[in-house]
Amino acid sequence: MSISRTTPLRVAVLASGRGSNLQALIDAIEAGQVQARIVAVISNKKEAVALERARKHGIKDLFVDPKPFAGRPDSREAYDRSLLEVLQQHETELVLLAGYMKIVTTVLVNAYANRMMNIHPSLLPAFPGLEVQKKAIDWGCKLAGCTVHFVTEGVDEGPIIIQAAVPILDADTPEALAARILVQEHKIYPRAVQLFAEGRLGVDGRRVFIDSAKPDGEVIVSAV
Template sequence: MPSKLRLGALASGGGTNLQSIIDRCGDGTLNAEIVLVVSNNPQAGALDRARKAGIPCLCIDHREFADREEFDRAVVAALQEAGVELVVLAGFMRIISGVFLEAFPERIMNIHPALLPAFPGLHVQRKALEYGARFAGCTVHLVDGGVDTGPIIIQAVIAVLDDDTEESLSARILQQEHRIYPRAIQLFAEGRLRIEGRRVRIEPPLCPAEAVLTNPPLE
């Protein structure tokens, strides 16, 4: 068995995506271990989840720093001291600066509750409903210097239902987030991701050529 990938997780809120990663590490589906959880929010539920799982965690409050770069340097130092190999953003409500990107090039993942490049930013389920999209979903991508613009690793697609609300659509997307985020991390742990510009190649390829979705169905 290859050595476990050392993860550092950043979270600002309740940490349900963090919990999905903790669970998959625990059941052996994911060949990784979370060696540190960092939050910028002292009240984050993610910190409670880490403590319950026996994972080292700390709060680095961004309000105590003069600027974003100074805050990022403190977080990076903590991650590097813990020997983190891959950083996963699990509801981390801070924009990543160049300090982070230089410290962990192509080694920062994020999950976004929309099918990028459609609907980056905030309130994306509301935007999808207002636009009349037939499909919604979620995306795991590598982080670059933009907002939700990094190379895409994996996406999950769900149909938008006629009676969907922002809350119901968000809940069904969240279920898929919990499935695809650990999978993306596992692909990284297996060394199967190759980045070519904006494309992330998965070796060997996994998607069948005939995979097609339509909404409404053709029959």
């Protein structure tokens, strides 16, 4: 059943690049479509455009430098422990990866089990990793798309929350396909956050169940 919240969901976003999905979430929050508050945008890249986007909207922007942890045998875990401290300081309830170009470790995965989401530009479990649009075209797929999933230890392997599909056109390039997929990413990531805020997501093993008290048709097929 849905949970009625008295305060907005406290969300932190981890981003390494331009932050277009971050912007889509900011826009959805400001439009009243998502009952959440972004308490911090955190990056491992000092010049990430995502941090600039956060500043423009009065959101706390934080650069957590990975260099002090380089060379340590536990460098990844040590960095994530530093991130975890920041997340806890901001009383984060949900962590979102938005173009975050680091593989998170069990330090964060365990601390935010079923409370950390990622968006990936393919219809998982097909084509995890990088260059996924090229792979979909090379394999002759008829459909591509994007997936919002909970984050687990495996790369792009977590339980699937929402997917959106787009057709692959005969003349498609990876860049053209990626642009059409991105339009759908900007729709389904805010939607997944709102479902979480409403307490409508349940996880059983690899499956995510959405409370159907307000049926929405959460699996989206687009002809864009």
